Amino acid sequence: MLLLFVAAPLRRSGAYTVPDFTEARLESRGVRRMTSVLVILIGWLYIVPQLQGAALTVGITTGLPRWMGAVGVAVIVGVVVAAGGMRSITFVQAFQYWLKLTAVAAPVVFVLLLQPGAAPDATVAFEQAFPPFSVADPDTVYRAVSLLVALLLGTLGLPHVLVRFYTNPDGVAARRTTLIVLGLLSVFYLFPVAIGMLGRVFQPELAAGDPDALLLLLPHAVLPSPWAEALTALVIAGAFGAFLSTSSGLVVSLAGVVSQELFAGSVRGFRIAAALSVIVPLLVAAVTDSAGLAGSVGLVFAFTASTLCPALLLGIWWRGLTARGAVAGMATGAVACGSAILLGWLVPDAGLAGALIDQPAAWTVPLATLTMVLVSRLDRRGIPRGTDRFLARLHVPER
Template sequence: MNPAIGYIAIVAVALVSAVIGFYGLRVSRTTSDFYVASRTVRPWWNASAIGGEYLSAASFLGIAGLILLTGASALWFPIGYTAGYLMLLLFVAAPLRRSGAYTIPDFTEARLESLTARRVTSLLVIVVGWFYIVPQLQGAALTVRITTGLPSWAGSLAVAVIVAVVVAAGGMRAITFVQAFQFWLKLTALAVPVVALLLVVGAGDATAELPPVAAFPPAAGPGDLDVYRTVSLMVALLFGTLGLPHVLVRFYTNPDGAAARRTTVIVLVLLSVFYLFPTVFGFLGRAFAPDLAAPGDADALILLLPDRLVPGPLGDLLTALVIAGAFAAFLSTSSGLVVSLAGVISQDLLGGSVRGFRIAAIVSTVVPLVVALATESAGLAGSVGLVFAFTASTLCPMLILGIWWRGLTARGAISGMLTGAVLSAAAILGGGALGAAAPGLRPFLEQPAAWTAPIAMLVTVVASRFDRRGAPPGTEAYLTRLHVPERN
């Protein structure tokens, strides 16, 4: 691969994103602009921005890499990522918008009337956000190393610097413009190469390295799936989406609850279309690039396949487009996460001012950058899947019960969140050692959501039932606010 292609594509995306972001800075004047874009973002624009921040390194590079490695069993990832928004539509979108909160901790404090519950929620939001940013920076490191030959740290550092500058300068309103552009860039960056590759393969101009029977063995089909792992993965992806701070904050930017619902429906359509293309890339990779089917190389499939199948200038153009889309994925998801984290840190520690937001944005970028530089990627889609398992076991039970159950108390919510955090963190961080000592436990530790999320929910309910103080006095009024549609 010609390194110049990588340089041009990355610099072009960075410059365009910066220009759009600084255009947003011109219309970001108030505190509300920085936190929730003054609640004026319309459904189509907001849906594009959500697609931009949600479709991360795991979606752009990781899905194709997993399909290359494991075949049809990896299809549960795009299904779960998309279906998670159906859960948002059914349970969270409109009530959360009507809450009037800026952040998830704002919602927790208003619903439970507890500063302690707010602080626990804030801590969990920060942990989730930081660990979600790390795979984005690692994906950037992989992309820059493969496409330009620069050391891996250069990619992580470049994304961190760009994100910190744009977010600190323009806040939510600026990032909305940037992320909407980046979604359509990512969709184009996958759709155009996929169409070109299918035309090349259909014309017989490319020779498969593996025959279809070897590339797509019957044993790789759905009938060979591990039932527990599959169920646990779907629990993580479906319910983990409900607790992602950078996704939830987007619903605060809609004008009203009805607009939040329309936004979610549009997002479902956009995600369904998008995930077709990395899936096709993955299956083409099984036939035409089986040598990349290794844990350290599979995530690079989308970056390398166009040049293999379409040599010459056209292949260079397709490669440049893919690189641009990948870099947009790292920038857009990291930007959304940093916005949500900056809002939480600024509100809780720095007084909630614009200056506090900007300081928090820099802090929110530096910490995951240090972690990314000190660790190696274990597979982008798998890493993000574990973050989903953590959110499904911590923030999700509090949100669902806080919106739909009047009996939730502050002590119950805190007990459930801490239980889910301890159990899922123990499984994620200690799973390797425990799995080696007791192989029978390995599936339950590698995919913990199927047991950690129900336990967290149960603890929340039981602790609330035994809380003598009962639900907060303002519960009925607050729930009425969440569930009664706004007057036009």
């Protein structure tokens, strides 16, 4: 989706942040302020699970207080971003990808090669480990479809993903970069699935009860001691590589927006903004639970898909979008999805109501998009005068 609809046009726009793009496209400071608030909120929401994951990793593997992991990642990211900026983070993330790939692939390879000496009764039957997926349950089907909608569309608006296109020289390079990243990610994500399958076979209680800890504890559970210690250390390094990499990209994108809005885009303002971008999610992570990290990340994708994604897609591909329509749609998506996230604990998990709240993207994304379109249609006079010229700049190839 990002490759087909966003990568090249966004790079050709000449904007350096998502608020820059919306202001240039719709010629409105109000849209810029709304987008800036959403970018900051999304970034904070996404940094929180990274810090919680660091806390979880430290607590499980060392027995030290969990807050030490979160504080350690926050301090390192804040210092690196403030000192180096975009270019240094780009090189750091490139290195961390290969570290993460090695760390997530090694347990799978060694568990399969060493044929762990577990007794036959230590494993579970295939049918028990992988129960058949029933499409007769509408709640289950809805949750799966809604999560897919959140992941597919939410990626289009993630600030730390979009900020990467500004380092490409042109739209052609942006598309090439996206294609390469798709290949790298496809290789990477084979291994978490394999780890989940191995965990269900060899550690069913852990896989069902604490899946976030499965990767950290699986080597100790099924491998002989020397291999287990070495692989666990590698996995911990990869985990912190993941937390640092994602958090660094998020803080860079947030600091760019905050420094432009509050500090006139100065270098000193960028460094202050980097500190602020880390402190707030650190405080939130300290007072919230780290259970279900994958679920919390999915909700961030749903929030992004309900707010920034419609504004980007319609702004790039629909001439009729207006500033009032964009603000109304983003506000509607933010209120609807934000309410589902905040009030989810009040609704029982079972039943259709629980599914609608637990995975809101399937209804909040259409609601936000429809609001954006209807308000824009009612506000046809609000179409910016420079729309045709700006859209030509987005879609006419550089060569």
